[in-house]
Amino acid sequence: MTLTAPASPRAARTRRAPVDPRLLREVRSARSHLVRTVALGLVQAACVIVTALVIARLGAQLLEHRQLPQDAPALLLALLAALAVRAAAVLVEQRTAHRAATEAIGDLRGRIVAHAATLGPRGGAGRGADLTALATTGIEKLRPYLVGYVPQLMLAVTVTPLCLLTIGILDPLSALIAVITLPLVPLFMILVGKMTVGRSEALLADMRTLWSQLLDLVDGLPTLRALGRERGPEKIVRTLGDRHRASAIGSLTFAFLSSMVLELLATLCVALIAVSIGMRLVYGEMDLAPALAVLVLAPEIYLPLRNVGSQYHSSTDGLAAVGAAFEVLDEVPPADGAIPAPDLRTSHLALRCVSVLSRDGSAPHRADLELRPGRILALTGASGAGKTTAVQVLLGLLEADEGRAEVVDEHGNATDVRELDRRSLWDQVALLPQRPVLPPGTIRSVLESARPGATDAELEEVAAATGLEAVIAQRGWSADLGRSGRGISLGERQRLALARALLSPTPLVVLDEPTAHLDGGTEDLVLDLLRTLRAQGRTVLLIAHRSRLVDVADDVAVVEAAS
Incomplete structure (x- = not known):
């Protein structure tokens, strides 16, 4: 309906x-x-x-x-x-x-x-x-x-x-x-x-x-x-x-x-x-x-x-x-599982022959991928092929019409994502969509909400790594932002969201076209940020169209649609 x-x-x-x-x-x-x-x-x-x-x-x-x-x-x-x-x-x-x-x-x-x-x-x-x-x-x-x-x-x-x-x-x-x-x-x-x-x-x-x-x-x-x-x-x-x-x-x-x-x-x-x-x-x-x-x-x-x-x-x-x-x-939500999610620092997520119905067929169609810990996986494909949908299935946000998403622990035991307690899975994930969703507050409070107790040195470090320091130099740490980052440009919101992802302690970071609203100079900062995340031993799932983002990835998975 x-x-x-x-x-x-x-x-x-x-x-x-x-x-x-x-x-x-x-x-x-x-x-x-x-x-x-x-x-x-x-x-x-x-x-x-x-x-x-x-x-x-x-x-x-x-x-x-x-x-x-x-x-x-x-x-x-x-x-x-x-x-x-x-x-x-x-x-x-x-x-x-x-x-x-x-x-x-x-x-x-x-x-x-x-x-x-x-x-x-x-x-x-x-x-x-x-x-x-x-x-x-x-x-x-x-x-x-x-x-x-x-x-x-x-x-x-x-x-x-x-x-x-x-x-x-x-x-x-x-x-x-x-x-x-x-x-x-x-x-x-x-x-x-x-x-x-x-x-x-x-x-x-x-x-x-x-x-x-x-x-x-x-x-x-x-x-x-x-x-x-x-x-x-x-x-x-x-x-x-x-x-x-x-x-x-x-x-x-x-x-x-x-x-x-x-x-x-x-x-x-x-x-x-x-x-x-x-x-x-x-x-x-x-x-x-x-x-x-x-x-x-x-x-x-x-x-x-x-x-x-x-x-x-x-x-x-x-x-x-x-x-x-x-x-x-009255709409019935998908049932939540009861099994605690394994530690994603040693476990990997996978899609097994996943298809999701769309208006014109299925997108994605029979998608297979493995997201290994400590590596960067670039998810590519034509617009409308179902890349974002595949990520949603992988994270338990959407149920697949065919196939399944699973988590494989360090001992090789595979568990369907639908059987997991989703909150225990989502607490280990930092998700950055194309249009960042930010809480209201000052720049400092928005960053600190990603990691409570972060020191000033850590905040300044992530600000420099994401190009946010130029915004802070102009507006100050106490600049008050509205809902979803109102008051700064979309590119500046993207930098702030990237800084939050870098500051977050989660083992898995999901980035959906992180350079979509950034200029060439800031894009270089994002590439350095991806390398920093990999050096920290964190897993990165990257939805990418630009070749420079694909080049920095360790693995590449292509998603296709079918009519």
């Missing part, structure tokens, strides 16, 4: 509960928020009933006996207390709702990212920019759902029935009118829902598609600019923006129309009760006090349901976000 695809018609027709049970079952803050909202709803219902009864009593005394409200201080105090408690309940509900939404979003966001990482590079949950869109703006759709829709839904199941029961005690005829007209509100909600079905899923899919293509475009801008084609993609961006804007405006249009329809319906329903009470008051068939109480309570019957209807678009958006999040979380 691809997350960027719009929702299928079958998915759009699937009925969903107003509150997703998975959200309540697996997200503690959402469950606590629901329980707290129910309790606050009961408090508000009690305050509404007390307020109506007190106002009715004060109004009846004023109109029938000319007794001013200040002549009944106990009733005034009761009224003020009910209003104050209700206001406090509403305030607590709103404040806790925002806090609960923030905690729930943070919880789901962390679980999405962590789970997607365990799925591997080709996890069915989707990767890259699409996952970024879901974990940022996509999951934020949950906020209006928890802050707006869920509280109104809980009020509808607490305030509405209690007020209806009170009206039934005071005036059964008004209660009968309310019971007959009340189903009209959910009926119109269903009609509105049928018009908006699938719209939220389509809006979320459009937004994530826009994010994915925009981020891909930004990543490819240097290449487009080098080829002189940076002026073309704005048409694609404009088309994507127009499509997203049309989806958003369509959703807002239905939201405003549904609010207007429900507002008009609730007003007419209250008017029916008011007309009935007015006619009976004129003919003396009803006392004034219960009539006033019923008139105050009648709007409170319809208000929660009306608000639920007006918040319906928040419900669909929130449920769509929850569904997309659990699509990621």
Whole structure:
């Protein structure tokens, strides 16, 4: 399943509960928020009933006996207390709702990212920019759902029935009118829902598609600019923006129309009760006090349901976000093994006839290689042949469709990588992809994170060996870097990542085109760095296109694809 695809018609027709049970079952803050909202709803219902009864009593005394409200201080105090408690309940509900939404979003966001990482590079949950869109703006759709829709839904199941029961005690005829007209509100909600079905899923899919293509475009801008084609993609961006804007405006249009329809319906329903009470008051068939109480309570019957209807678009958006999040979380990650990985300083990794299916066949196809300890292995082949994929299989990040990756210890015992405790294997590997991933912090802290406790002399040595000393001379050791090394150029990030690899004590270093973003002078430093790593007795796996990198290797393995 691809997350960027719009929702299928079958998915759009699937009925969903107003509150997703998975959200309540697996997200503690959402469950606590629901329980707290129910309790606050009961408090508000009690305050509404007390307020109506007190106002009715004060109004009846004023109109029938000319007794001013200040002549009944106990009733005034009761009224003020009910209003104050209700206001406090509403305030607590709103404040806790925002806090609960923030905690729930943070919880789901962390679980999405962590789970997607365990799925591997080709996890069915989707990767890259699409996952970024879901974990940022996509999951934020949950906020209006928890802050707006869920509280109104809980009020509808607490305030509405209690007020209806009170009206039934005071005036059964008004209660009968309310019971007959009340189903009209959910009926119109269903009609509105049928018009908006699938719209939220389509809006979320459009937004994530826009994010994915925009981020891909930004990543490819240097290449487009080098080829002189940076002026073309704005048409694609404009088309994507127009499509997203049309989806958003369509959703807002239905939201405003549904609010207007429900507002008009609730007003007419209250008017029916008011007309009935007015006619009976004129003919003396009803006392004034219960009539006033019923008139105050009648709007409170319809208000929660009306608000639920007006918040319906928040419900669909929130449920769509929850569904997309659990699509990621429901993906089954590859099972981890239990065997500790052997020491890679004396063991070697190998691929045995490994093939991985791709769009056009398999890449790599029947790949065989051995990575012996203390040597440099250059992995070569045409672009798209599956060199990076082969490395991912070798490190247990991806399962092969054919063949297997194995670790052979010093005694010649071979163990399938899938049977190993992957963490014990990855702790012995320093991986440097083409686009380095760096933690935020200063240049010094980023280097020290590769080897805690490194001395100043060691830091200066690796900086000189990788050409990083020029960056340090210009910016200083305390230069603050953003996430993934933001604030320095891509080439400087590459040097910093190389310095981290050299400083790391891991016995295996994997370099994916380490000279891709470096000039000729810095490329010489990288070649010297490879020789230094070999002199230290460390094993190096090198994905290489340039002949100078291949020349420095001890062994060469060629990877090929097959259609």
